Amino acid sequence: MSDSGRRPPRLTATRSAPRKGRAGKGSGKNGARSRKPAARKTVKKAPSRRATPRRRGPAGAVLAFVWRLVWGFTWRVSLIVALMIGGGVAYYYSTLPGMQELLDGRPRGSVTMLDREGTVFAWRGAQFGGAVTAGSVSPHLKHAVIATEDKRFYMHPGVDPIGIAGAIRINLSEGRGPLEGHGGSTITQQTAKLLCLGNEYDPEVYESESAYEASCRQTTLWRKIREALYAMAMEAKYSKDEILSIYLNRAYMGGGAYGAEAAAQRFFGKPAAAVDPAEAAMLAGLLTAPTALAPTNNLQRSRDRAAVVVRLMEDQGYLTQAQAAQALSEPAGLSEAAEARAGGYFADWLMSSTPEYLTRDTTEDVVIRTTLDQRIQEAAEEALVHVFETKVREGSEAQAAIVVMSADGAVRAMVGGRKLRVSGVFNRATQANRQTGSAFKPFVYATALELGWHHDDVVVDEPITIDIPGSGPWSPENYSDNFYGPVTLTEALARSLNIPAVKISEQVGRENVRSVASDFGLESDLADGPALALGASESTLLEMTGAYAGILNGGSAVTPYGIVDLRLKGDDEPLIDNTGGGIRERVIREEAARELIYMMEKVVSQGTGQRARLEGREAAGKTGTTQAARDAWFVGFTSDYVAGVWMGYDDNTPLTGVTGGGLPAEIWRETMLRVHEGLEPRPLPMLRPPPRPETSRQTPRDTRPGDVGETVLEQVLQELFGGGGRR
Template sequence: MSGNNKNRDPLVAEKRYGAAAPKKAAPARKPRKAKRAPVKRRGLIGLLTAFIGGIFRAIWRLIWGGTAIVATMTGLGVYYYASNLPPAESLIDGRARGSVTLQDRTGETFAWRGDQFGGMITTETVSPHLVNAVVASEDKRFYTHFGVSPRGVASAVRINLRAGRGPLSGNGGSTITQQVAKLLCLGVPYNPTDWDSEAAYEADCRRTTLWRKVKEAVYAMGMEAAYTKNEILTIYLNRAYLGAGSRGFEAASERYFGKSAAELRPAEAAMLSSLLPAPSSRAPTRNLEAAQQRANVVIGLMEVQERLSPELAEDARTNPATLSSAAKQDTGGYFADWVMASGPEFFTRNTTEDVNIRTTFDQDIQASAEDALEWIFENKVREGSEAEAAIVVMSADGAVRAMVGGREAPNVGDFNRAIQARRQPGSAFKPFIFAAALEMDFSPNDYVNDTDMCWSTPGSGNWCPQNYDRQFKGPVTLLQSLVESRNIPAVILSENVGRDIVRQVAEGFGIESDMADGPALALGVSESTLIEMTGAYAGILNGGSSVDPYGLVELRLQGEAEPLMGLGGGIRDRVIRERAARELTWMMNQVVERGTGARAKIPGWQIAGKTGTTQSARDAWFIGFTGDYVTGVWMGYDDNSPLAGVTGGGLPADIWRETMTRILANQQPVPLPMQEPGDGLRRSDPNFQPGVEAPAPASPASPDAPNSPNDGAILDVLNNILNNAN
């Protein structure tokens, strides 16, 4: 059987099952390669390699794990801050104290104190040039970052390290959002019980540490999550400090340019934006030219970033920003400090309200006084002199029009020599002696003996004053003794009238300082201030009534129609009769016409005044008045050193003349309210009290009677009194 099938084909599936497709044969598998046995490294190199590899694997796991933890913590921090931030509108005005705006007698603003806030502004209500200037100069990626700019931080660190500073010292790389976070002190409000002052609080908020920068970044990202970009920028525009007490761009625009932030030109917007890095030192009131140069840098940035067209950029460079007239003058600092100190503290120095104060200040008169002082020191004082001077100008009712407290323009709170320096007035005190004598019915023509005299003073032995010229002229009239400022007659007259009476008259006119008890009272050895002395002379000008020097006219809350308080001073009680004041004014006019005050003369004007020079010329004074103004000048050294070759009739009279010449320019002369006494001699009723109208005596010596026929007898009586005093 097997043989018969030898030549037959083999039986295959296709034939067995008909239509089934033939299957392809599976490819032969390649034999598996045998696993390579791990190479076992042995020795020190193998151990070291394994150790380093283990460290890298651990670091890698730590980085990923740490990154995850940091990301989680950052996210939680961002969520915490974002969910706890108040509405953006509530963060616009964050001042802890209010502002005081001081206006002059015409209503023009001349000074600001406290924290000025001009009212809320937004990115939509301000000039678009301001928005572009701020973004261009402070954070060009503001609208694209998430609150923090890693590129900016890296760049700042590199700059700081290259400059030899610490990585966080100097440039901070902060975005506008981070700056807002710092302005908000990371959400920590000011609490007076936790801080010594608001300045200490702000200093702590600006403190830069690594941990604080981290918190600042997280807070900034929280703000980005809670607010829109425009809301963040609006907070910045309202809270940024821009120098001169200006909080926010609206206040700064009003302060420097006298206009709203909505009206700013590109040059003005650029100048304000350039203040942000260092607002106090960069203030345009300090150096306008430097401020204009910094503004040009910002204009360049705006142009490069296409936030300002080339045409507008060129126009801004050609027409730089300039200061308003009030900011340009920058006068009245001493006066403003005085008004702030004299007003109620809760509405001035420590106000939590925004306050407007209208004052007696006259900017033109102030400029005249400052210009006169500068001219004298440039032209008549040796170069390098450290001598100081002060000036007060007031009206006859005590309204202060100008005040110069020193040669340099003051910073807020600087020493004001016009109101704080207590110095001896010397012979400038003598008019009060003559006022007392005239009130007691002495005449300018009465005689007093100018002779060598000594007075015994308890505990000090004999006191023997000298005249300035070291001469004695014998009998001289009261007029001559005042005109020549002779010391001996002044002391004799004071002793004759009575020190208590002299003291009473001086105090009545406003001299509040403690006065000497001995005969030296007559020579002005008691200390006083320039404003006290000038106010006392105003009482002579107004006819014999005391004045309370004042600068505050009206105080009102901003936006309120009714004032909270009115005049802070003015004319007070009568001290001497009008006739005595008019005669004294005539005597003081003769001091200028032919006496020690001759250098104060101004052609065409009647002037009355008195010089004063203290022992060793440590103080030199000239106080004088026209029909409208009383002006006091003091000169000396702060350390009480003697002046070299200076008397009250010298440089102080020159300063007075230069000041008043500028003030009176283009004005019509106003006559002095003075009265010549006539030729007769007279004496007062010994029972007469100053300030009280005396009954007219029946004798011919009545002040209203004709000249007395007994002049010689009266002279004999006076000489007897003087001899007894000797």
């Protein structure tokens, strides 16, 4: 039969009813189950555990709601912040130029000064030694910078959260605000700050360059955020070594040096590629406080900081224990040019006497070849120190200045005060206008000789009175308060007699004297009255020394100069060229100059300047002492060099027991002895008249009344005070 019409059988077994006891109800005798079918019951299937909703209490529901709210807010805000960071980074990335354009970031140019031998002795301005890279500098320098400034430099994306957290913790523990003090900045962030986040100086936006620099150093929260974005953009644009290269070139490292190369040359006289561990540690140590830690300001402080850097390098594995021990036992020293700091008074003078656009305000790198002779400079400094240590009482505040030059006006040395190796301080050689006293008298006699007088002409030293309109009668006196009667011009100058000088000045004409002195280079205002002959006018030591150089060279005026040539770095043609020297127009005849030199030689060999005598070498000069001994001078020359010395107090306090023939003459002598070491003596270019017999108009020295004069007075002062007086 066909089964097509039948229902398919159930595949699920019918559930048996539970049994009660061994034989349930309806069982047969034998306990067999009754075959009578039981009533069918509908059984509900238990719901799945997974599908069953868990019922929460009110608190759970609130927590779930809050969680959903916080999570939704967080991921949305995070997305917005991420988009903003990405946008900021992308914006700054688009503004970043090529790496090479960022290496030289100085606000101004530099001035490099060379001495007469072509050796660098001073730098000024923003010195840049040339671009270097992280790969071209000494590995010790690279490691020192990383160990000191950012030990996780190669691991972070421009911002170091660990470093920031540590800095905030330190700031708070020290009682400062979280952003005050330690900043936790990475090298990348510091580089971003050096770049001022890409903002260049605009005079229409900033009041001054200092205001611009202050804006670049802001530490506000918003500024820090922008700095972080800029740093991350730099990390995306440049490699780590490129960022480090920018940093090594732009960082200010003290002493006017911008970048590692300039600093290495400035302090050690070598390229950045050649610095050893001790020098590298010193350079890296400057980055935290370049001005305060500069070795030219405080070498010991700089060395102490370098020792800390050496230990950091050892701890981080950049130096072996032996290398670190050597760097600590042999700390870095300064080059000779660095020892001279910034060139001292001589460099100050050049910077102030040259057009600002080529020196102080230069936007280019300028190289100046100068007249400075460092051997002579050292000689002058040693002489000054020697005299003050041996002849001047301890604690004296008296000052002195020295200028040494050649006969053409080329300045070879300059000392502007007792404090040596300084810069930016008052220069008494060029800035102090002081009365010249009797040091002016050679120009009175130069005028007379030019007008036909001679060295052996006679003038009577006697009391005189001159009526000065508006002031009344004036009676000059000699320093010794004595009168010597008829004296030759030579004797009058040698003894520094006042009355003969005044009488000659009045006879040849004050205007002529003023003209000759001015033509020789005394450009300060010259006195109008008869006291002109006694040095009532003021002048600087540099002017006086230059005027005496005109006498030595045969009567032609000179312009004291310190620049041989000035050119832009890399240029062949100079912008300033003084290779022809400083000799200008003739003032007096050569014969008159030779006669005047003869008279001035007698000042040193027989007169008031005898303490300036140089054994075995001819010298000429003139002493000068002003009223109340407020200023004391000695200016003189040999056939090779001219030197001038001034001594006094800055506040015009009178000197005690000091005249021009005393301590200034001794300083001059000590200077010239050192200057002429190794030089063969040469005769002065002076008149050498034949000996002449005594005449009735010349009274012998040993019988002339009052012949103590200034020379004897000097000897008395020497006995009383030792060395011509102590002050």
